[in-house]
Amino acid sequence: MQGAAHLYDGQSATRHPVQVVLSRERQALVITGAGHAAPLVWPLQDLRELHDHADDGQLILTRHLETGDESLRDPARLVIEDPEMAAWLRRTRPRLARRDLRAGTWRRIGLRAGGALAAVLLMIFVILPALAGTLSRLIPMEKEIAFGRDVKAQIERVFGATEAGELDCSAPDGVAGLDRMVARLTEGQEIGYPLDVSVIDHEMMNAFAMPGGQIVVMRGLLEGADGPDMVAAVLAHEIGHVVHRDPTRNALRTAGSVGLLGLLFGDFSGGAAMVFLGERMISASYSRDAEAKADAFAFDMLRHAGLPPSALGDMFERFRQEFGDDDGPGAHFASHPRLSDRIAAAGAASTGDSPHRSSLSPEDWRALQDICDIRANTRDTD
Incomplete structure (x- = not known):
């Protein structure tokens, strides 16, 4: 079997026309032509196919060769032009697609990948938290309050505003009751912010704090x-x-973590999901500690206000x-500790509680529960 081909010797860009013949023992290709x-x-056992070219119809060969680098490849390239010979080689030589690696290559790759992973983990779990903590103390209060208002506006848009x-609820008696509750909790306490506590008209059973004391x-x-x-206890927790x-701190840390994970995983298909899952696991560990x-802050504040933890x-x-509680694999992505653990901690903090006066009178409590009635009446008349 023989056919036409051309050879690049790896020393120059010259294209050498050659003839290729299968040796008598069918163990090698014999290459002859002008200039040789x-x-x-x-x-044949050393032949390797190269795929990094535009024409899939060509068969471009090199050969396994001991070299001074990681390639282990002869710099020469042989382009088989005869279709019959190219088809025979692809059919009979399974080693054509073999990847040659020098001994110890995978170990070196593993060490470098491990070093890169360690650097990323150091950034996410050590450097970014420290940097976020420092920056959170340096941001001027007025800037932080403005940022918090923007965050609240974004959240309201998510809820349909x-x-x-x-979505703010503003029935006067309800607002007065809420103010009395906050005043009792914070009396004699150093908060560091002008608190801005509000109620928004949404059915979700939740409360949350935003930057700037909101x-x-x-x-x-x-x-x-x-x-x-129970509402006063939740407020004490959010004041904490x-x-x-x-x-x-969490906003700064999350922005840094997402940016770093985005650089790490890139913008490939599924990359956004990996960034989201990575950020969730990172934020969960931060949030559970917070x-x-x-x-613990809420327990102390409640005791100081004469209320039971x-x-x-x-x-x-x-x-x-x-x-329900956070159990199983999903607990790794939960932003809060397990409720059963928190209930036990509250029980332990309440040991020896003395009789107390309710945080609001029955009238104020009813008014607070009806704080959204003005919005409800407004919707009914629209």
């Missing part, structure tokens, strides 16, 4: 609580986040009845 004083012999403040309570939390002390500057510290445990029990 003696035939070149390429053993078309403009900032559209706290939002959802209507669903007021409807789901069995009494004002404000005092610790958790919302600002939540535990906010719980067990009220926070009662609210957690209500959450557990409504949503």
Whole structure:
């Protein structure tokens, strides 16, 4: 078997027309042509196909060769032009597609990949948290408050509002009751921020703190609580986040983590999902620690206000009845500690509680629960 081909010798860009003949023993290709004083012999077992070219109809060969680098490839290239010979070689030589690696290559790759992974983990779990903590202390308060207002406006849009403040509940008696609750919790306390606590008209049973001392309570939390002390306990918890500057720190840390993960995984198909899952696991570990510290702050604040820390445990029990606890693999992606653990911590903090005065009178509590009635009446007349 023989056929026409051309050879690039790897020393110049010159294209050498050659003839290729299968050796008598069918163990090698014998290459002859102008410019070659003696035939070149390429053993069939050393042949390797190159795929990095535009014409898939061509068969471009090199050969395995001991070199001074990782390639282990002869720089010469043989382009087989005869279709019959190209088809025979592809059919009979399974080693054509073999990848040649020098001994120890995978070990070196593993060491370098491990070093890169360690650097990324160091950035995410050590450097970024420290940097976020430092930056959160350096941001001027007025800038942080403005940022928090923007965050609240974005959240309201997610809940269906078309403009900032559209979902705010503002029945005067309810607002007065909320102010009295906040005043009792913060009396004699150094908060560090001018608190801005508001209620928005949404059925979700939740409350959250935002940068700049802003706290939002959802209507669903007021409807789901069995009494004002449970709401006061949740507020104390969110005030703990404000005092610790958790919302600002978490926003800075999340932005850095997502940016780093985006650089790591790139914009390939599925990359966004990997970034999301990575960020969720990172933020979950941060948030669980912040939540535990906010719980401890709430226990102290409630005791100082003459309210039982067990009220926070009662609210957690209500959450557990409504949503269940975080168990199994999903717990790794939960942004809060397990509710059963938090209920136990609240119980331990409540040991020896003395009789107390409710955080609101029955009248104020009813007014607070009805704080969204003005918005409800407005919707009914629209």
